[in-house]
Amino acid sequence: MRFKVIDRETMDVSSDYELRFVLNGDISGMPDHSTLALCGFEKGSVCDLPTMKRIYVSITDDKPETLRLAIAKTVKALAGHKIDSIRLPKFSASEPGELEEQLAAIAEGFELSAYSFDKYKSKPSRTTIERVVVSVSGIDLADAEEAILKGRIIAGATNYVRDIVNEIPQEYNSLRMAEDAEDLAGYYGTVTCRCYDKAYLEQEGMNAFLAVNQAGPYEPRLIHLSYVPDGESYGRICFVGKGLTYDTGGLSLKPTSSMYTMKSDKSGAAAALGIIKAAAELELPYQIDSVLGVTENCIGNGAYKPDDVIRSRAGVTIEVTNTDAEGRLVLADCLSWAQDHIKPDLLIDLATLTGACVVGLGDYTSGVIGNNYDLQMEFKTKAQDSGENYTILEFNPHLEKILESKIADVKNSAPGTMGGAITAGLFLDKFIKDEYKDRWLHLDIAGPAYVGSDWGYNPAGASGAGVRGCIYFLMREVEERVAEQ
Ligand code: BES
Ligand code: ZN
Ligand code: ZN
DSSP: OEEEEEEGGGGGGOSSSSEEEEEEOOTTOOTHHHHHHHHTTOOOOOOETTTTTTEEEEEEEOOOHHHHHHHHHHHTTTSSSSSSSEEEEEEEOOOHHHHHHHHHHHHHHHHHHOOOOTTTTTOOOOOOOOEEEEEEEEEEEHHHHHHHHHHHHHHHHHHHHHHHHHOTTTTTTHHHHHHHHHHHHHHHHTTEEEEEEEHHHHHHTTTHHHHHHOSSSSSEEEEEEEEESSSSSOOOOEEEEEEEEOOOOTTTTOOOOTTTTTTGGHHHHHHHHHHHHHHHEEEEEEEEEEHHHHHOOOOOOOOOOOOOOOOOOOOEEOOOOTOOOOHHHHHHHEEEEEHTOOOOOOEEEEEEHHHHHHHOOTTEEEEEESSOHHHHHHHHHHHGGOOOEEEEEEOOOHHGGGOSSSSEEEESSSSTTOOOOOOOOHHHTTTTTTGGGGEEEEETTTTEEESSSSTTBSSSSSTTTTTHEEEEEEHHHHHHHHOOO
């Protein structure tokens, strides 16, 4: 998709179609006022008038997320039309920085809504819109173009992640993810990648990660990408991603209906790749590391079993009570590795970790878990500017007791399902060293990472959850640092 920014009325620019936003359904002054009145246009309406080559979409305000969602409605409504280009109404700057945010959101709205995973469809159908024209006033064209580019980069990284998560299990395995990571690093001068094999994991004593891999047809991979900015850096942030290219549940086999969609269990690792891609393209002034723990959770003769006791990399012994609680085993060793080898200022893991998080928060919201409430709050507030939803789930000492094991230091799953998202977080916390307790966040993206039907600008399937939230969090951090200087 191409975007053109101009600083005069869009009327002068030729385009196939025009989009008009209608604030709170107020159609007075609109060119097709009488037709809209005839159609009963009101708050919440979308009215496509093909003969006028115009579409009207009601909005309640002009906040970035409202614009993204209105654009999603537009792209959906125009899905069957053979339109190459569309123009938007004029946007004027009011508060400093507001127009830039709106322009980035417009670009995100179009790029995210236009995405479709159709490589296995004999007859793919997707929007034909290739060109978007936006007119602005009160802003330098160069600044407007930069804002649009920012939005396109963020959406591009999200779509890149969607492609990885949507890719099917017979194609996508640990070795493919390692190739993708190497390719990504090859593309940017500021990004490097190292992929570690099974022998290395054995040498590091990453037995929890290795246990999950035991029955898999592919070797595990520990992938470490590092983005180092060319100029100034405000610090080092490490993302750790759960990369289960498939989760059958292992011997604690998932029932048929829950296994379907488990190709999405690599969403955390995929998001960690997308964050590196966006950070490199945005040239963010932070060193960013992504550590991906990648394997499949399979059944078979060699599979790890409930009742097994594993000595993790950190030395904590784990009684396996459920082989379907595998993500936390992979993450335990990866988090331990990241703390010792990377020593970041901030450690954030992303994982489709629990069904309980989806039960608690619904499909569209991720859980933010950790020991530092201020940090959780800060992340939630900054990340939500992206349009992603985050809710804080707090620890409490009573829940901690249910992970106690009779024969090892800890159980990998609590009996019953109550509080499952928090107990999973409490399990991970056993692998967080004292000096990291306050600098660690766990993001459970199990709900939004993959949803069966489309929502807003997300199509059915992978949404790329985590990328936009983390990138907006980082961008806001940068803005804060710059303002402090
Ligand atoms: N990958 C799943 C969690 C999941 C569920 C992600 C639904 C996306 C949608 C995870 O490995 C898992 O199976 N967790 C178990 C934990 C339980 C055994 C303690 C769960 O949530 O049931
Ligand atoms: Zn599982
Ligand atoms: Zn899983």
